[in-house]
Amino acid sequence: MASRLLKKILPKRPPRKPARTTGENKAKTDENTGTIIQKDLETTDLSPNLAANLDFLKKILGKNNDVVFRQFRLSTTDNTEAAIIFVDGLADKNTINNNILKPLMLEYRMAGLNQNGGSLLDRVKNLGATVSEAKYVHAMDPLVAAILYGDVALIINGQDTALLFSAKGWMSRSISEPQSEVLVRGPREGFTEDIRTNTTLIRRRLRSPNLVFEDLNIGRVTSTGVLIAYIKGIADPQLVSEVRARLQKIDIDGVLESGYLEELIEDNPYSPFPHILHTERPDRVAANLLEGRVAVITDGTPFVLLAPAEFIVFMQSPEDYNERYIIGTAVRWLRYLAFAISLLLPSLYIAITTFHQEMIPTRLLISLAAAREGVPFPALVEALAMEFTFEALREAGIRLPRSVGQAVSIVGALVIGQAAVQAGVVSSLMVIVVALTGIASFVNPSFSIALTMRLLRFPIMLLAGTLGLFGVMVGVLAILIHLSGLRSFGVPYLASLAPLHISDLKDVAIRAPWWAMINRPVETGKRNPRRQSPANKPSPPEPGQDKGGEQG
């Protein structure tokens, strides 16, 4: 209901400036339908007559039962009529009661401010209401927009300007541990759906005046708040303006999740590979901003976009940088291996067992042949069926209510594991292969690239089943060719590897200790390459110079 109405009243603003009228004489139009034409909203200003203004606003907002029109009298000597308008639930009732209504209705008189000079509105703003943010609005259009964003509008009879008090105070989820990126060691805070909370979380980590949040509104109907965040002096200004330009080009009715924006601003819309990183973790955003990347924060979702994102970024987990670097390096290689397994293992199994049996060690071949004895399907069909079952189970497990999800996984484990093997429908080795592939795909820290692997596995399996290892190679090469052509905001997707930046391998081939990561990544940190002083490597104090520092 509400959205249909909003669609009518809030389309894209035309650039021209039509002649403006006041609510008094325009409120009568289209009385038979009871709606106000959009044009009127854009061209109408407030009138000095409170009744006319309320009339106009009620025409626009009146049908919504969550919009509250509270009329009252100011405690001036002549008891001027006034009204506040706000959306129930968006604006904070406490603030309204204690900081707007109470001072204006009771204490205004006690303060003895009636006789002071200046306009009534100024006095209300400066001496009456005790709200931190207040501003004047003259036109109906921004007034309505502000009310719908949780502000409280105060209209006083005889004034053709309204006061907007910021009293945003809606219910929102509290900060909790991010669900999709769980760390053992690292901050436990995750973004929430509220954009203000999210900017707070980032700002708290980057206490620098150079951290910039640029404001944008995207969505003709939703008018979603979108922020571009970057660090001045580190992020490449060209990159920032490119992100800004791409976002500004968007003309869409609504943006409900950052995924919408991701698809609208990415470089290659046909690629199965994600080339914008999304994260729920403020520490990850902060770290990436420090590397010269740009974040796009969308209101209403805990997922923040980070661009540019190269392939290797998806292989990195924030935990790598919190744990000791030796372990970080090992885990990173484990991840690369798991990545290869999750993409290729079923294909290699199919290719080798159906085309290249000479490559299997003799004993393995014998037990393989024994396991497959009596299996009615060729390896390809067997693998496809098992992979399908596994993917279906996984999907069912995610979507179902948590309690039912567990039942599904138990049934699944029994069905695709034990029972299928005992019934002789699939071979036990295939179950191992599928299980290993599944586990490997969970190892990936980035869910979006794990999804890509899940998808690409199937065409490669088909190639393996028809062309053998040659087919697998064809598939892998096709993927590599595609990857090397991809770009993310102008940065080659395979950057650090192709084009090769040897100094960047410190964060690709290994996770170098912090004292050795002297420079920022080449591609994103061009602007300000030096990250730290090169003398950060800790070492024991030199003998004979004990406590020299303390004395000095």
Added chain:
Amino acid sequence: MMLKRLLLYLLILGIAVTQPACWDQKEVERLGIVLATGVEQAPGGKVRLIVQNISPSAVGKGSQGGGGGPTATSKSYRNRAAEGETLFEANRKLSLETPRQLFFAHNQVIIISEELARSRGILEVMDFFERNPQIRRTTWVVIGEGDIAALLDEPGRLETTPAQRIFGIINERDLSSQYGVRMLGNFLEMLEGDGVQPFTALLKITDNQAQPEKHGDRTAEGHIIEPNDKFLINGTAVFRRDKMVGRLNPKESRGLLWVRGEVKGGVLEVHVPGEEDKTVTLEILRSKTKLKPSISDEQIFITVEINEESNLVETTAILDLTKPETINKLEKLQAEAIRKEVEMALDQAQQEYGVDVFGFGEELHRQYPQQWKEMKNNWADIFPTVQVEVQVEAKIRRTGLITKPVEPKQQ
């Protein structure tokens, strides 16, 4: 238009992927895995091909059921034989009785009967094995004495098939170094090279001494009556070109391996002077050999330099091993023992068979390419006249956990 083109591409891709492909696709369970191949002579100038065809389910079920090992009821392999003018013909004849196409890529061992190797020669056999893309060049080639079918049905219990047993035995060859054995690839190289003659191990079946003589009928107690056979690798067969001309006994075989630098282990026994009935046993650790040919006045000299190290592992002689002199003495004796083995092998090869299994010709070719060109064609005549000098440098590294032999205290 766009859609049409996309469909066309998909169709082309689909055809390209599915139509030419799959020609060599074969599911694992459709393979008749061959683990050993035997070749022997058949009547009428034919050859007989015997293959050891494994039955995977018999192997797999054994391990799956937890019983472990093949039982008497289900043998894990089946030997099949067919005769033909050529091996390939025999191979295809096997398809008349084999439900699955034979798959040779995992063939572990090729056994050629001694009879065939001596009289008919192995050229045609080698042609088949060299031409067939499935056969690996790392397959072991051995010469089988007597009945090949019996060899391929040896009843040992470790490993599931006789083929794997032979393979296992050959893999442990460095524990004895008493026979020379070649892989198919090396064998072919030696066969085709002109400064060396091929050799490989001799395999036969003998009685198993570990079986009690009074075996009796103990089937009631759950014992299974099994043939009283076991493998024995009985020295080395030497070839002149494609025909086997003779054999080297285990000692002579090691002499051959010393010269070729292939001794990586094994046992040496030396007798201490004065205590001739007592034996000191040394285990060879490693050895290195250098061949140094020289030519003067039309006479070819070859110096064989052997560097060897060993551990003392057993002694019945009472020796004071803490004294360096004792060790030095033993080292000298050891060098002498090695020299003897080499000379025995040289004697056999040069005087008895006249075949250069040592590869002296190859070494000459390397050092004296000009002269070799002239000698090459009558190398068989020159080889017996080559003067060989053997120099051995032997070391003893360790003497075990005790320095003095076990000896009862004198009361």
